[in-house]
Amino acid sequence: AQSVTQPxxxxxxxxxxxxELRCNYSYGATPYLFWYVQSPGQGLQLLLKxxxxxxxxxGIKGFEAEFKRSQxxxxxxxxxxxxxxxxxxxxxxxNQAGTALIFGKGTxxxxxx
Amino acid sequence: NAGVMQNPRHLVxxxxxxxxxxxxxxxxxxxxxxxxQLPEEGLKFMxxxxxxxxxxxxxxxKERFSAEFPKEGPSxxxxxQVVRGDSAAxxxxxxxxxxxxxxxxxxxxxxxxx
Numbered sequence: 001a002q003s004v005t006q007p008x009x010x011x012x013x014x015x016x017x018x019x020e021l022r023c024n025y026s027y028g029a030t031p032y033l034f035w036y037v038q039s040p041g042q043g044l045q046l047l048l049k050x051x052x053x054x055x056x057x058x059g060i061k062g063f064e065a066e067f068k069r070s071q072x073x074x075x076x077x078x079x080x081x082x083x084x085x086x087x088x089x090x091x092x093x094x095n096q097a098g099t100a101l102i103f104g105k106g107t108x109x110x111x112x113x
Numbered sequence: 114n115a116g117v118m119q120n121p122r123h124l125v126x127x128x129x130x131x132x133x134x135x136x137x138x139x140x141x142x143x144x145x146x147x148x149x150q151l152p153e154e155g156l157k158f159m160x161x162x163x164x165x166x167x168x169x170x171x172x173x174x175k176e177r178f179s180a181e182f183p184k185e186g187p188s189x190x191x192x193x194q195v196v197r198g199d200s201a202a203x204x205x206x207x208x209x210x211x212x213x214x215x216x217x218x219x220x221x222x223x224x225x226x227x
Binding site for chain 1: 206
């Protein structure tokens with residue numbers, strides 16, 4: 001069955017430091033992968049998505065993610081974190097039928113000053 | 114260019130009452146998806162609808178839950194005889210339906226059952 005694993009439940013990063021959030025997926029074919037961000041009490045905002053082509057994907061707010069088929073990973077990165085990046089981050093893969101997204105349980109990012 | 118509109122933002126219901134959650138998709142989007150987010154968990158898919166059709170309801174609980182997307186008007190997620198365990202955030206997403214899909218999410222309805 002398709003699944004998404006985000007190994008880190010909570011991460012704390014100092015402001016200005018780099019960030020990497022891990023995501024591993026289980027999927028037989030070429031996956032459609034997404035990263036979303038959710039601020040407290042808000043909806044989900046799409047950061048970036050991967051469908052095909054270049055394995056390094058650029059998103060909004062200075063985020064990027066790299067698709068690594070050999071590792072079944074789609075890790076999210078940012079070179080310098082800002083306090084406003086504190087939020088919950090969700091990785092998702094589209095199911096094979098193309099009818100739904102399968103989400104990981106999320107990683108909560110805290111930013112310390 | 115309004116995004117996905119969900120209302121109400123917050124809904125309080127007593128046990129046994131009915132809850133109706135509404136979702137208006139983005140302009141130009143004819144596909145609607147409902148997800149539920151329980152505390153400490155990620156989002157779980159519930160149902161996928163196109164106008165007047167349910168395409169995939171594999172994530173819907175078998176009882177008390179139903180969804181529709183009529184020809185005119187918003188999509189409705191209906192929960193009958195609510196119980197405390199239904200307390201959650203319910204999110205709607207919409208897309209144009211052509212792959213690769215771009216899913217746009219609404220701000221959600223937070224249902225509290227007391």
